[in-house]
Amino acid sequence: MPATAFSVRFERELDVDQLAILMTGTQPTQDRDGAELLSMFGDAIRADVQCSSCGKFGAHIVQPAKSRASKAVLRQAHFRFVDPNGGDAHHPFCEFHGNNETRSTQDSLLNFGSEKSAETRAIRLLVCKGIEQGIFDQRRIRDMRQWFFDLKSATRFTVSMPLEAISWAHALQHHPHHQRWQFHPSQAAMPAFDWKAAAKKQFTEEHFHLFELVKGGLLPFEDATWRQASELAQKYHGREVFDVTKLQPYYEAAISLCIFVAANSGIDFGKRQPEIYRWKGAPTALLALCALVLFVSDWDMNVAIAAFAKLLSAPEPSDGALGNVIGLNPFHEYGAWRLVIASGEVAAKSPNGLDYNARLAAIEAALREQHRQWKEHQP
Ligand SMILES: [Zn+2]
Known part of the structure; x- marks a missing residue:
């Protein structure tokens, strides 16, 4: 509504x-x-x-x-x-x-006029200046919104993977896969042999091809985003949805610009360090403004940075109400949908089921059995 x-x-x-x-x-x-x-x-x-x-x-x-x-x-x-x-x-x-x-449309629509936080007030001022300086206007903001909508809806996929794929991919993302270790049954002769740790390391060896799918490509890893992904997968199961991966180059450009602006504008955009934006996301209002400036700059990074330099040095706007724009976060639910898509890819390459704890238990049982057989053959 x-x-x-x-x-x-x-x-x-x-x-x-x-x-x-x-x-x-x-x-x-x-x-x-x-x-x-x-x-x-x-x-x-x-x-x-x-x-x-x-x-x-x-x-x-x-x-x-x-x-x-x-x-x-x-x-x-x-x-x-x-x-x-x-x-x-x-x-x-x-x-x-x-x-x-x-x-809730809270995170897809940004009301710059009613927001109270310092960072959103700073963005609101920049929006006023941008309109007054003729860098963009409300018509262009609407055009950008339509452009993003058409881009997303032009390519579609059907949410068809089993719902457990989400928790499976989440577990894989959190699995410590960096330590490589080759099990041998003789290792379990150690007096305090840690079977759980051995099972985890063996899990890494058996699923190594999957980690790239959940660790690479700067996928989000916040639990809140995973929860949102799980809700989306349930709600849209069996239905056709837009394919957000088409937004990826634009999202990455917008994040890069956010990092540059936050680090070089002299404006305080909150506690989060700009370098972390790539993994934890940028402040929504800043992300929306960076997307807009890139859009009116034909996605040319240096043209966009020049526009920001102009915005930041512009005089105080005479009409503060120009910033009462209901803005747009064009990347609404972007991170969660990327997790849904990645989970589907992981599930398609997981022939031994999607239950993390069951896999660990099965691996531990197999290692114990290998050890038992090894012991039988010892003199
Ligand atoms: Zn509509």
Whole structure:
């Protein structure tokens, strides 16, 4: 349920009240709210207002829900996108498809105007400057969003791997695979032989081809991202989804620019060291701005850096409200989807099952059996 959408006529992202002010010239009040003011403008809104994610038209205004007793707003007025047959107008891969009221859009939409953290305020100031300096405008922000959406939805794959693939790939990623060791049954003659450690080392030898798939390519390793991957794999199991690996070169370029900007801008973007962004992710607002600047620079890194230099040296913007842009994190769920895809690849190359603890137990049993047979043949 998007609270804001893009008006082609006014060339910006607006909520219902802001649209009402621009379309009617009247300020909404407690008694006549924006949704009511716009009640005569249904046709104009359907033809003008686009979903800010997938770009589809067909917007209707949904009245706010108010408590009868206190008149407090229980649910904000928002936009619903309806096709000519009364169905959901969103692209099936749009994050707003399915009218899911409970779905959080917090991390896909950034409200620079309402954010309170210092780093987001710094980004908001840069967004104001960027608009005032003519480096980008709201139309270009919408264009970038559409570009990313089309890129993602052009290639698809079906989520078909077993759900255990996620925990299996997670276990592989956390398995200590650097110490190589060749087991021999005679080693277990040591008085305090560690069978568990031996099983882990043998596991490494037997699964070495899989570690590259979960350790390479700068895959995320945070548990929160793995949890998100597990939720996505469950929710979309058997369904066709967009292929985020197409975003990889753009994500890596955006992260590189984030690291450069954080290290060389003189702005404090928080405690996390910029070099860590590659593994732990960059602050979302910074990532979104870097993606935007790269997009308007045709993904040329040095053109983008020149634009940042211009932004950072620009005078204080005269209109601080220009930064009230509902921005976009074009890499929403990117890391989690990469884990889903990597888990599928790992599962396809794992003929002996996807249960980490069961594999370790089976390996330990096999090593003990080798040792037993070896002992039998000792004089
Ligand atoms: Zn949509």
